[in-house]
Amino acid sequence: MGELKDTAKGLGNEIAGNAKQAAGEAKNDPDKKAEGQAQETKGEVQQGVGKAKGAAGDRI
Structure with a gap:
C-alpha cells in the first residue's frame, strides 16, 4: 500500500515543481x-x- 502513497506524493511534487518553474520563468527568478x-x-x-x-x- 505504500506504493500508492509514494506515487501520489511524487505526482504532487512534480506538479508543484512544474508550477514553481513556470512562475520563476514568468518572473525571471532563477532561484524559484x-x-x-x-x-x-x-x-x-x-x-x-x-x-x-x-x-x-x-513478487513477494
Missing part, C-alpha cells in the same frame, strides 16, 4: 525556477520508489 526543478526531480524519484515498491510487492 531552480527550486521548481529540484522539486520536480524529487517527485520523479518518489514515483520511482512507489513503482519499485509495487513491483517488489507483486
Whole structure:
C-alpha cells in the first residue's frame, strides 16, 4: 500500500515543481525556477520508489 502513497506524493511534487518553474520563468527568478526543478526531480524519484515498491510487492 505504500506504493500508492509514494506515487501520489511524487505526482504532487512534480506538479508543484512544474508550477514553481513556470512562475520563476514568468518572473525571471532563477532561484524559484531552480527550486521548481529540484522539486520536480524529487517527485520523479518518489514515483520511482512507489513503482519499485509495487513491483517488489507483486513478487513477494
